[in-house]
Amino acid sequence: MSAPHRPPAILGLAGGVACAGASYVASGSAASQGLAAWLQVGAITLLVHATLALAARGRAARWGRRLTTACLAGGFAAALLVPAEAHPILGVPLGSALMMALVGLVPLVALPLCFAWGYDARHPAPQTGLQPEADQRPNPPRGHDAHHHGPT
Amino acid sequence: MLQSAPLQSVARPEVVTVMLAYLAVVIGIGVWATRRTRTATDFFLAGRSLGLFPMAMAAMSATLSGFAFIGGPGLVYSVGLGAVFIVLPLSITNSLSAWVLARPLQALAAERPMLTVPDAIGARFASPAAQGLAGVSIVVACAGYVATNLLALGLVLDAVFGWGLPTSILVGAAVTVAYTVGGGILAGVYTDLFQGSVMALASAAVTVQVLRVGGGITAMANDLMQADPALLAPFGRLSPVAALSWFLVFGIGALGQPHVINKFYMLRDPARLRWYPAVMNAVMAVTLLLFVGVGMVVRALVHRGALAPLARPDDATATFLLGYAPAALAGLVFAGVAAAIMSSVNAFLNVGAAAITHDIPTWVGRRWGSGLTAGRVATLALAVVATVIALRSTVLVAFLGIFGWGLFASTLVPSVAIGLNWSGATRQGAIASIVTGLVVTVGVESLAWAKVVALPAGVSGTALGLVGSIAAFLAVSWVTRSSNDQAVAVERA
Numbered sequence: 253m254s255a256p257h258r259p260p261a262i263l264g265l266a267g268g269v270a271c272a273g274a275s276y277v278a279s280g281s282a283a284s285q286g287l288a289a290w291l292q293v294g295a296i297t298l299l300v301h302a303t304l305a306l307a308a309r310g311r312a313a314r315w316g317r318r319l320t321t322a323c324l325a326g327g328f329a330a331a332l333l334v335p336a337e338a339h340p341i342l343g344v345p346l347g348s349a350l351m352m353a354l355v356g357l358v359p360l361v362a363l364p365l366c367f368a369w370g371y372d373a374r375h376p377a378p379q380t381g382l383q384p385e386a387d388q389r390p391n392p393p394r395g396h397d398a399h400h401h402g403p404t
Numbered sequence: 405m406l407q408s409a410p411l412q413s414v415a416r417p418e419v420v421t422v423m424l425a426y427l428a429v430v431i432g433i434g435v436w437a438t439r440r441t442r443t444a445t446d447f448f449l450a451g452r453s454l455g456l457f458p459m460a461m462a463a464m465s466a467t468l469s470g471f472a473f474i475g476g477p478g479l480v481y482s483v484g485l486g487a488v489f490i491v492l493p494l495s496i497t498n499s500l501s502a503w504v505l506a507r508p509l510q511a512l513a514a515e516r517p518m519l520t521v522p523d524a525i526g527a528r529f530a531s532p533a534a535q536g537l538a539g540v541s542i543v544v545a546c547a548g549y550v551a552t553n554l555l556a557l558g559l560v561l562d563a564v565f566g567w568g569l570p571t572s573i574l575v576g577a578a579v580t581v582a583y584t585v586g587g588g589i590l591a592g593v594y595t596d597l598f599q600g601s602v603m604a605l606a607s608a609a610v611t612v613q614v615l616r617v618g619g620g621i622t623a624m625a626n627d628l629m630q631a632d633p634a635l636l637a638p639f640g641r642l643s644p645v646a647a648l649s650w651f652l653v654f655g656i657g658a659l660g661q662p663h664v665i666n667k668f669y670m671l672r673d674p675a676r677l678r679w680y681p682a683v684m685n686a687v688m689a690v691t692l693l694l695f696v697g698v699g700m701v702v703r704a705l706v707h708r709g710a711l712a713p714l715a716r717p718d719d720a721t722a723t724f725l726l727g728y729a730p731a732a733l734a735g736l737v738f739a740g741v742a743a744a745i746m747s748s749v750n751a752f753l754n755v756g757a758a759a760i761t762h763d764i765p766t767w768v769g770r771r772w773g774s775g776l777t778a779g780r781v782a783t784l785a786l787a788v789v790a791t792v793i794a795l796r797s798t799v800l801v802a803f804l805g806i807f808g809w810g811l812f813a814s815t816l817v818p819s820v821a822i823g824l825n826w827s828g829a830t831r832q833g834a835i836a837s838i839v840t841g842l843v844v845t846v847g848v849e850s851l852a853w854a855k856v857v858a859l860p861a862g863v864s865g866t867a868l869g870l871v872g873s874i875a876a877f878l879a880v881s882w883v884t885r886s887s888n889d890q891a892v893a894v895e896r897a
Binding site for chain 2: 258261262265266269272273275276279280285286288289292293295296299300303304306307308313316320324328330331332334336340342343344345347348351352355356357358359360361363364365366367368371
């Protein structure tokens with residue numbers, strides 16, 4: 253079993269970083285605050301989705317990833333798009349209620365269930381790209397950075 | 405975002421009694437754990453003997469500081485729902501960290517002795533330099549974080565006992581340091597179990613009181629909408645970019661908090677990890693109800709004319725408890741605040757001492773003597789430095805306090821969360837990301853703090869450092885991929 257390379261996930265991370273950077277640039281101008289907010293939503297969604305794509309495998313993880321992405325994008329979109337005068341729920345404006353439900357409540361309950369569903373303690377290890385022999389070596393000389401040694 | 409200004413006095417006999425009882429239990433647990441701490445693994449990793457619930461409570465107690473009980477409700481009082489963006493990421497972070505971090509860290513720990521989070525970086529990239537640099541960033545962050553927390557603890561104890569700030573800081577530091585130096589993280593975990601229970605119980609009880617006094621969610625929401633509709637807008641009184649930036653930083657940054665994620669090393673049986681996110685989400689959701697509820701109900705009471713507008717938002721919790729809750733409950737909540745702060749100090753001292761005695765010496769090719777003795781000496785030294793800073797200069801505390809959480813996030817997230825899961829990551833990428841996170845976070849936060857640069861609303865040095873370090877990690881790993889001799893896929897059973 254080899255360590256995963258996963259270029260799409262890395263592209264997703266790069267896209268998320270680019271969105272975040274663009275958002276911070278756009279937030280410097282009063283005229284582009286709306287654009288900055290949408291770029292920030294893109295950054296959050298891409299970074300979370302790509303991080304999960306990089307690390308979490310299996311059917312349950314895929315469902316968890318899709319659910320997370322949908323909830324984050326949908327919840328933040330509701331916060332940005334639903335008019336303030338829309339019908340409130342429990343006295344709370346609809347946009348706020350949808351955001352709290354989609355970004356807060358649904359992942360809070362559903363993601364742990366996805367994790368538990370797909371968890372198998374007998375399968376160790378997503379790969380770490382670890383040097384198998386590294387901790388067998390003696391301490392390197394001062395400043396040397398070629399080999400790692402085990403804990404003292 | 406911790407407490408840095410004096411709190412309203414809550415010196416009532418019931419509050420003092422509950423607080424004294426709390427401190428007595430903490431000291432008792434510390435004495436018990438000190439007798440059981442015999443090795444460095446006991447001291448730094450609780451002997452890798454934890455069950456799921458103690459581990460989850462320890463992770464929760466390390467995550468939450470006094471801000472959840474004092475500053476958070478004050479922020480909700482001030483900016484409404486926007487404040488929730490600090491805690492909203494918790495809906496995903498526990499599951500995210502279980503998927504992204506728990507398995508790789510446990511896999512590493514199964515293959516070789518792992519004591520610290522930088523150990524994982526050093527092993528993954530075969531780089532003592534990356535491990536040492538991560539250790540340096542942890543020490544810098546811990547010094548400021550511990551000093552900030554000790555000042556906050558002093559303010560809480562002063563509000564309860566009225567000893568004056570210097571004495572309160574010294575007493576709070578002495579109790580926390582005593583059990584941390586004696587029992588290390590073993591004492592920390594079992595005090596965390598007690599402290600986390602106090603926090604959750606206090607929050608649940610206060611929430612019942614909030615709903616009773618406020619007349620239910622709908623009644624409070626109606627009052628808030630009449631007082632200021634912006635309070636219940638999706639981003640409260642914050643700009644959307646500011647609120648969303650908090651979500652990004654606290655959501656992704658949670659993957660780089662060493663005092664929380666090192667708990668994954670401590671679990672006795674990997675099979676128990678299955679329900680870690682569920683347990684964490686449950687206890688954190690209960691504990692954070694107070695964060696949202698108190699700020700809302702105080703704002704509603706002000707609108708109804710039952711309370712005068714607060715002079716300082718941070719008085720929200722004390723004002724509500726003294727006016728609308730039994731005094732014993734106020735005592736429980738202030739014990740919860742002290743618990744949150746002390747458990748954070750314990751966790752920071754532990755990871756800071758591990759960086760000093762283990763990660764940085766690994767980089768420079770030196771070893772200390774006994775792991776346990778060195779750990780105790782380093783813990784004490786770090787605590788003394790932080791206490792002196794807290795006693796001598798609130799300005800310096802405020803300055804150092806801005807680095808803590810963000811520095812962990814910007815320096816560790818790429819190497820740990822991405823690096824442990826991506827074979828294309830390189831040693832050079834890891835080092836570049838740690839250096840970028842360190843320089844950008846410290847540099848930009850310092851310049852902003854000194855008012856040399858003015859950042860747009862919602863942009864912080866932490867956010868720039870986090871985004872910059874991930875960008876550096878990806879870019880340098882891509883550029884150096886051909887020389888990446890250590891990240892080639894390793895066949896493992």
